[in-house]
Amino acid sequence: MMNSILKYFPNITAEQQDRFAALYELYKDWNSKINVISRKDIDNLYEHHVLHSLAIAKAIRFRPGTKVLDFGTGGGFPGIPLAIMFPETEFKLIDGTGKKILVASEVSKAIGLENCKAEHLRGENEKGKYDFIVSRAVMPLPDLIKIVRKNVAAKGINSMANGIFCLKGGDLTHETQPFKNIVETTEISTWFEEEWFKEKHLIYVPL
Numbered sequence: 469m470m471n472s473i474l475k476y477f478p479n480i481t482a483e484q485q486d487r488f489a490a491l492y493e494l495y496k497d498w499n500s501k502i503n504v505i506s507r508k509d510i511d512n513l514y515e516h517h518v519l520h521s522l523a524i525a526k527a528i529r530f531r532p533g534t535k536v537l538d539f540g541t542g543g544g545f546p547g548i549p550l551a552i553m554f555p556e557t558e559f560k561l562i563d564g565t566g567k568k569i570l571v572a573s574e575v576s577k578a579i580g581l582e583n584c585k586a587e588h589l590r591g592e593n594e595k596g597k598y599d600f601i602v603s604r605a606v607m608p609l610p611d612l613i614k615i616v617r618k619n620v621a622a623k624g625i626n627s628m629a630n631g632i633f634c635l636k637g638g639d640l641t642h643e644t645q646p647f648k649n650i651v652e653t654t655e656i657s658t659w660f661e662e663e664w665f666k667e668k669h670l671i672y673v674p675l
């Protein structure tokens with residue numbers, strides 16, 4: 469199952485491979501106690517959750533020292549796979565549901581991620597400044613932008629301007645309409661050929 473990661477990211481280190489590989493047992497175990505991904509989907513963990521999260525790593529290679537906030541991370545997506553992929557980038561994972569963020573925090577600790585902290589916090593109460601906000605399946609884009617705009621640092625250190633990366637499926641015309649001049653939408657099937665990625669998009673909004 470790990471093969472789907474290696475297929476698209478063949479140059480990851482042994483440590484990264486070990487961390488990705490450890491996710492299956494950890495999520496299987498935690499998910500049986502606290503539902504963070506649909507139970508019937510656990511055997512698709514690598515394709516549907518880990519690789520999906522890593523679509524962001526195809527759009528940008530975060531420079532060392534970049535700060536990223538995962539807003540509404542649930543059990544750690546996309547934050548945990550990204551924190552494994554970019555060990556020199558600082559990740560903060562937040563979620564308004566305490567038991568879900570517990571899973572993110574425990575998984576992160578179990579694989580020894582030092583660049584990732586998880587906190588039980590609503591986005592409305594997050595005070596920090598970040599280069600990028602990442603988020604999957606949390607809320608419609610206009611609502612998300614309203615909440616996290618305050619958290620985007622003015623000055624960036626990456627090739628792309630600071631802003632939001634958001635993973636979404638389905639028809640986005642309505643959601644992106646108010647920002648149509650700035651939003652960049654990429655079909656994930658540009659990077660990953662598996663059928664499941666059809667109709668799934670990565671949205672980038674520079675702010």
Ligand SMILES: C[S@@+](CC[C@H](N)C(=O)[O-])C[C@H]1O[C@@H](n2cnc3c(N)ncnc32)[C@H](O)[C@@H]1O
Nearest residue numbers: 540541542545563564565589590591604605606
């Ligand atoms: C459908 S889940 C997705 C979780 C994860 N991003 C994933 O893709 O597996 C949506 C999550 O967003 C969180 N959430 C919704 N509104 C939030 C807010 N205002 N602040 C923090 N978390 C929020 C919920 O608690 C929930 O865990």
